[in-house]
Amino acid sequence: MGLKGLSPMLQVDDMDHTIKYYESVLGFKCESRMNDDWARVERDDISIMFSGRFGQGKDQKPVMTGSIYIFTNPVDDLWKELKDKVDISYPIETFDYGMREFAITDCNGYLLQFGQGVE
Numbered sequence: 001m002g003l004k005g006l007s008p009m010l011q012v013d014d015m016d017h018t019i020k021y022y023e024s025v026l027g028f029k030c031e032s033r034m035n036d037d038w039a040r041v042e043r044d045d046i047s048i049m050f051s052g053r054f055g056q057g058k059d060q061k062p063v064m065t066g067s068i069y070i071f072t073n074p075v076d077d078l079w080k081e082l083k084d085k086v087d088i089s090y091p092i093e094t095f096d097y098g099m100r101e102f103a104i105t106d107c108n109g110y111l112l113q114f115g116q117g118v119e
Contacts, residue, residue, distance in 0.1 A: 015035075026082070074116060088103070
């Protein structure tokens with residue numbers, strides 16, 4: 001028995017808008033959807049799930065103090081593909097901790113980071 005994968009589940013207010021953004025801007029494909037309750041988008045080996053708002057917090061704005069970090073190769077190609085179409089949180093840069101990366105804010109306010117290890 002072992003862990004087999006990780007797919008973040010992000011709450012969204014507008015499922016149609018979210019799916020359209022991830023497909024048309026980020027190049028994902030919606031692989032599965034259940035009305036406005038749940039959806040899964042995929043690109044290459046990455047899967048992200050979305051859920052509608054539920055429970056006691058459904059009247060509050062979604063909040064996440066972290067980010068979704070996506071490893072990619074080559075990161076410079078993805079930067080060129082996305083940089084003119086997205087809300088950039090920080091531009092591509094090589095950091096002292098050995099990663100070349102950039103970050104964007106998606107249509108729901110979630111921080112998505114894209115990075116590649118460098119030597």
